[in-house]
Amino acid sequence: AQKVTQAQTEISVVEKEDVTLDCVYETRDTTYYLFWYKQPPSGELVFLIRRNSFDEQNEISGRYSWNFQKSTSSFNFTITASQVVDSAVYFCALSEGPGAGSYQLTFGKGTKLSVIP
């Protein structure tokens, strides 16, 4: 069975601080995909990143960066120089690799980030 744990329920930071959101996953699959989604107050989930389990390269996109470590089953998300617009609930998710279950996302419970001006 797959499981995603986001231990941080809520985080508050002051604008311009860096913040890291933790994500730990469990899966028996050798091939799997990891995701981060942002859910602003409007409610629609916004896709941020997808990572294939074979690709452990870290990724940077503007102020966002992701650290994927298979050895610790973690896929952490860092926002540099946070802004008020970053305030949202962030979800980490996992799906099986190619095949029957590759469409089904298993989500963590989310981390609510509040960026204080």
Added chain:
Amino acid sequence: GAGVSQSPSNKVTEKGKDVELRCDPISGHTALYWYRQRLGQGLEFLIYFQGNSAPDKSGLPSDRFSAERTGESVSTLTIQRTQQEDSAVYLCASSHGRDLLFYEQYFGPGTRLTVT
């Protein structure tokens, strides 16, 4: 272009009544998904449609829940004899294809269901 839309945005119903929640996916998306998000929880998968058929209904929590899709477009999630534990946000998503390596799921804004 238009994204995934859902209606109503909010629904308050009395315990025991039936409700229907509607999802309009992005045009041309063959795959459609329903999720449930309880307060303070992550999203739970309910059902997946490929075209008009539902090869995976494994997430439906009880036989009071059903869903259908017509014309490879609109989908309706029906909850019969609603219970208070059904209170949640119900999210719909659609994608061009099934494999998440290649196809992103686009989410709608959700329907907030409150059962009193």
